Amino acid sequence: MTRGMRIAIDGPAAAGKSTIAKLVAKQLGYTYIDTGAMYRAITYKVLQRAVDLQDERSIAQLIKKTEIELHPGERVQQVMLDGIEVTDVIRSHEVTSNVSAIAALTSVRELLVAKQQELAANCSVVMDGRDIGTAVLPDAELKIFMTASVEERAQRRLAEEQSRGVTTDYETLKREISARDQADSAREISPLKKAKDAIIIDTTGKTIEEVTNSIVNYAEKRLSQ
Numbered sequence: 001m002t003r004g005m006r007i008a009i010d011g012p013a014a015a016g017k018s019t020i021a022k023l024v025a026k027q028l029g030y031t032y033i034d035t036g037a038m039y040r041a042i043t044y045k046v047l048q049r050a051v052d053l054q055d056e057r058s059i060a061q062l063i064k065k066t067e068i069e070l071h072p073g074e075r076v077q078q079v080m081l082d083g084i085e086v087t088d089v090i091r092s093h094e095v096t097s098n099v100s101a102i103a104a105l106t107s108v109r110e111l112l113v114a115k116q117q118e119l120a121a122n123c124s125v126v127m128d129g130r131d132i133g134t135a136v137l138p139d140a141e142l143k144i145f146m147t148a149s150v151e152e153r154a155q156r157r158l159a160e161e162q163s164r165g166v167t168t169d170y171e172t173l174k175r176e177i178s179a180r181d182q183a184d185s186a187r188e189i190s191p192l193k194k195a196k197d198a199i200i201i202d203t204t205g206k207t208i209e210e211v212t213n214s215i216v217n218y219a220e221k222r223l224s225q
Contacts, residue, residue, distance in 0.1 A: 004124025
């Protein structure tokens, strides 16, 4: 890659990865790929079909018959599931509560990781998730690991849900985010962890603009080397 690179942004739930990744991609003129939305879309379909969350074989068969498309959007990336837009519904509390269980299934990760690698094969991308720098794009030219305190992440999630008209409780969100951290870090397949060569950015108390500019600066430095 002479005029671009692959940027992997990892981190726990509600660390601001998707928001920042989209802005970084926009500034650099790269393609943004929201891998979390892909797992959410599958989780939504599994719940809609009332498939047992532990029935890995049935879920894998469902994925093989599923089409997920990601399109640029003004506010967030538009997510299409089998030709139907599901951008907002995949952010529901029910999907959020079950996505870790689906993402922990070996066959699910294998199928979606292959799709993600295919998307990143022929263009400069900014891809965010939990195992991008370690499993999906282990040879990415720039790896970022974003984090923030549980308290700040709960406040962000609270604001996000309130903006969608969802009533929820701050303390409940704190417990759920902590549980999500534990589940994502403890799973056997591609757990949440920092790649050895990743740059850590703690977003606690920082503005979106500050974090975005920081990553863009890192990218520009890499490109100039």
